Amino acid sequence: MAGTPRERAREQTITEIIRIGREHLAVEGAAALSLRAVARDLGVVSSAVYRYVKSRDELLTLLVVDAYSELGDEVDKAVVSAGADFIMQYKALARAVRGWGIREPSRYALLFGSPVPGYRAPAERTTGPGTRVIRALVDILETAYRTGKIVPREQGEQGEQGEQGALRPVLADDLAKIRAELDLSAPERLVVHGVMVWSALFGAVSFEVFGQYGENTFTDSAGLFEQHLEVHVRLLGLE
Structure with missing residues (x-):
């Protein structure tokens, strides 16, 4: 993975967010996706996850592109x-x-x-x-x-x-x-x-x-x- 250590850490976090988002998508469906729930499973406070994903729509876009x-x-x-x-x-x-x-x-x-x-x-x-x-x-x-x-x-x-x-x-x-x-x-x-x-x-x-x-x-x-x-x-x- 190219980039600085900080950039690599950011990419790894986003990858983990997408992984968790997939799990929530399978269980709850797209309409019920919640960044707060993703943050909880990621083990961070909800405000921290917004540094990586700005909104539920941004999370949906990441999942759409990933799929x-x-x-x-x-x-x-x-x-x-x-x-x-x-x-x-x-x-x-x-x-x-x-x-x-x-x-x-x-x-x-x-x-x-x-x-x-x-x-x-x-x-x-x-x-x-x-x-x-x-x-x-x-x-x-x-x-x-x-x-x-x-x-x-x-x-x-x-x-x-x-x-x-x-x-x-x-x-x-x-x-x-x-x-x-x-x-x-x-x-x-x-x-x-x-x-x-x-x-x-x-x-x-x-x-x-x-x-x-x-x-x-x-x-x-x-x-x-x-x-x-x-x-x-x-x-x-x-x-």
Whole structure:
């Protein structure tokens, strides 16, 4: 750890505050987080903890960035481990998201559940970490398209999707901005399918993490998730 002894001590204290914050998040939920309670578990008076974390919102931001960063690290590692096959890269990404969400339900809920009343995440601190998973997905699709591993459906068979309608003008404008911002060569239709898969992936994980399927509806939730992934792969044209 770089820096002066004082700076290192400060970083260690903040790391400990985040660790304790995680524990409180798991037990009490985000809305009930309290710096006073964190200070108590840290073994300092409440006024002392404010030298490191100014408010409950600051603590929430630390926890949000910490969770996004850990999820992003796991996704990146999984994608690299999947090798050069784009189907396996996407499935590795999706399985990493699911695995992290099931293992860290309270932190998943902080990121993808109901907003915490009164809290607004500062974009300048959370946008970068918070977009790592979607950027990883974009990289997979863009590279697959550039190397000829994806044939957009409008150029191939319509199959089970039926006729492809024209994009709505406002949606087309939004997609053009996204493609320009991310410097994408992938066509708009593929970008739309990428957005659908992105939302479908997190929808499937959220249903499982938050128990939305019901307690005994599916006996093999992992198998159901794999079925989701097969549909995603077909929609993306990776088959």
